[in-house]
Amino acid sequence: MGIEFRGVTKTYPNGTVAVDDLDLSIEDGTITVLVGPSGCGKTTSLRMINRMVEPTSGAVLLDGRDVREADPAVLRRGIGYVIQHAGLFPHRTVLNNVATVPLLSGWGRRRARERAAELLEIVGLPGELGDRYPAQLSGGQQQRVGVARALAADAPVLLMDEPFSAVDPVVRQGLQDELLRLQERLGKTIVFVTHDIDEAVRLGDRVAVLRVGGSLAQYGTPADVLRHPVDDFVAGFVGRDRGYRGLSFLSAEGVRIEDVPTVRLGGEPGVAPGWRLAVNDAGQPRGWLPPESIVDGVLTEDDLVAGGSLYRQGTAIRGALDAALSSPAGLGVVVDDDGRVVGAVTAHQVLDAIESHPESVGSA
Numbered sequence: 001m002g003i004e005f006r007g008v009t010k011t012y013p014n015g016t017v018a019v020d021d022l023d024l025s026i027e028d029g030t031i032t033v034l035v036g037p038s039g040c041g042k043t044t045s046l047r048m049i050n051r052m053v054e055p056t057s058g059a060v061l062l063d064g065r066d067v068r069e070a071d072p073a074v075l076r077r078g079i080g081y082v083i084q085h086a087g088l089f090p091h092r093t094v095l096n097n098v099a100t101v102p103l104l105s106g107w108g109r110r111r112a113r114e115r116a117a118e119l120l121e122i123v124g125l126p127g128e129l130g131d132r133y134p135a136q137l138s139g140g141q142q143q144r145v146g147v148a149r150a151l152a153a154d155a156p157v158l159l160m161d162e163p164f165s166a167v168d169p170v171v172r173q174g175l176q177d178e179l180l181r182l183q184e185r186l187g188k189t190i191v192f193v194t195h196d197i198d199e200a201v202r203l204g205d206r207v208a209v210l211r212v213g214g215s216l217a218q219y220g221t222p223a224d225v226l227r228h229p230v231d232d233f234v235a236g237f238v239g240r241d242r243g244y245r246g247l248s249f250l251s252a253e254g255v256r257i258e259d260v261p262t263v264r265l266g267g268e269p270g271v272a273p274g275w276r277l278a279v280n281d282a283g284q285p286r287g288w289l290p291p292e293s294i295v296d297g298v299l300t301e302d303d304l305v306a307g308g309s310l311y312r313q314g315t316a317i318r319g320a321l322d323a324a325l326s327s328p329a330g331l332g333v334v335v336d337d338d339g340r341v342v343g344a345v346t347a348h349q350v351l352d353a354i355e356s357h358p359e360s361v362g363s364a
């Protein structure tokens with residue numbers, strides 16, 4: 001279900017222009033991220049979709065129809081909404097929190113609870129958490145419940161307002177992965193608000209950068225916005241390391257993968273002048289054996305130096321560069337989908353490949 005902002009302006013009664021003449025076309029089945037500094041009108045824009053805020057002028061169309069034609073309560077029941085801190089009802093169990101919308105939509109109690117249990121599983125929460133109260137869950141678990149609740153109505157549209165900003169970076173990345181995985185399966189129209197450009201480029205099929213005063217600075221794919229910022233504001237907002245971020249969208253196809261000398265854990269490695277990669281019986285990397293190491297007996301993990309990050313073949317070139325730069329041997333380990341060693345790349349090889357596509361990386 002597509003969403004369209006047509007010349008939408010919102011002026012609050014105190015005179016603040018939160019959104020200024022916004023034209024934006026959000027495609028059906030995609031994740032569109034509204035990103036920008038604090039106060040640029042992201043939340044206001046989002047809330048005009050489900051009529052929690054009414055535009056001063058212009059119109060918001062949902063599936064081609066002006067949202068003002070719909071009864072607000074009915075409209076909101078058909079649009080999932082997730083906010084920061086999950087916004088759960090503290091005195092209802094997790095299961096009942098998720099079952100709320102189906103119950104409101106007239107489902108029977110039993111069916112609503114069954115659906116809720118299924119949704120907890122979909123967002124990766126163990127079923128036994130269903131009987132707990134929100135305060136008895138971690139921040140990340142609460143956010144997952146918030147997502148499950150928003151999915152409960154099976155609405156085609158999901159609005160998410162900074163849903164992951166209250167959790168630490170590691171949990172946040174897990175939640176982002178989970179959302180992308182869910183979206184592959186669900187194909188909803190998701191509008192996602194964040195002030196974090198990394199989150200925006202990670203999640204968005206399209207990214208809309210807003211500036212304070214509520215006007216649209218740029219709208220495009222993440223790669224577009226990183227590689228070709230339209231002006232100094234966008235360039236400043238996406239940051240000085242945007243060239244590096246842009247590598248997330250460049251394929252590593254052109255990078256030559258070299259053979260890497262390996263030794264097997266549990267084997268007798270002998271002595272060699274260069275770094276060797278230790279692998280287990282499945283051929284997966286376990287660490288590096290430094291040059292000239294003398295191993296007493298068979299090779300164990302205690303003899304090894306921990307390796308850098310791994311580069312999975314076929315993914316973006318940024319991972320290949322990370323792997324090469326973080327490797328103690330200066331060799332980025334390339335693995336296949338099963339985590340088995342395919343070979344190695346050096347940072348030089350990766351940079352050579354990048355230089356043959358300078359336009360893809362953008363000017364620094």
Ligand SMILES: Nc1ncnc2c1ncn2[C@@H]1O[C@H](COP(=O)(O)OP(=O)(O)OP(=O)(O)O)[C@@H](O)[C@H]1O
Nearest residue numbers: 012014016018037038039040041042043044045195
């Ligand atoms: N109810 C209101 N009355 C008056 N001004 C408001 C109201 N709600 C928001 N504003 C103002 O409108 C502007 C846009 O606010 P909005 O919350 O949409 O921005 P935002 O980009 O989501 O910000 P943040 O990232 O800080 O949440 C801000 O200047 C804000 O102070």
